[in-house]
Amino acid sequence: xxxxxxxxxxxxxxxxxxxxxxxxxxxxxxxxxxxxxxxxxxxxxxxxxxxxxxxxxxxxxxxxxxxxxxxxxxxxxxxxxxxxxxxxxxxxxxxxxxxxxxxxxxxxxxxxxxxxxxxxxxxxxxxxxxxxxxxxxxxxx
Numbered sequence: 001x002x003x004x005x006x007x008x009x010x011x012x013x014x015x016x017x018x019x020x021x022x023x024x025x026x027x028x029x030x031x032x033x034x035x036x037x038x039x040x041x042x043x044x045x046x047x048x049x050x051x052x053x054x055x056x057x058x059x060x061x062x063x064x065x066x067x068x069x070x071x072x073x074x075x076x077x078x079x080x081x082x083x084x085x086x087x088x089x090x091x092x093x094x095x096x097x098x099x100x101x102x103x104x105x106x107x108x109x110x111x112x113x114x115x116x117x118x119x120x121x122x123x124x125x126x127x128x129x130x131x132x133x134x135x136x137x138x139x140x141x
Contacts, residue, residue, distance in 0.1 A: 012114045016082030020106065022070045022115075023089020027053030027063070034063035041066065041081070043073045045090070070094055074102035081106055085114045092117030 013019065016038055024030045024042035026049060034040045040063040044050050050067040057063060066073065070090035084103050086092070091099065103113050 013083040013085060013112055016112070018079075018081045018108075019083040019085060020079075020081040021089070022084065022086040022091065023093070024053065024065065025049050025089065027057050027065060029085075029087050030063050030065070031057050031060050034060055038062065038083075040064070041079070043068050043070055043090075045069055045093075071098050071102055074099075074106055077106065079106065080108045080111070082108050082111050083114070084111070087116055089115075089117075091115040 013033075016033075018039045019030075019033050019041070021030045021033070021040060021042040024044055025046075027042055030040045030042035030053075042053065042063060043066045044053070045068070047067050050065045053065045057065070071094060084107060107113060
């Protein structure tokens, strides 16, 4: 579990007992945390990613995958988490004016919110297309 291609790793989260991952994709980060003793809820907007994660990690205890919009999930859940994270996930694709207040409400006192995402395209705001090479500006030559 790295926040960028070269680290740092899960130490940024401290030692949470519970965590929520927003946009876990295929679930490797969520499983990594669960194997470190963290009870993890992982929410992804993609039904295909959730189905794959559930299939791949069906035998992993302490991790559950949920198909939902991050903001809708955070707004409808009363559960609080010691850590909320998003590694190249929902934070990149979600309006921060809507997401951040919801995240704040779901953190335990002293909880942490850690995320990573690509740099925005210069002079652009809102959702941005991902380039063919992964995290590069889609408009780059």
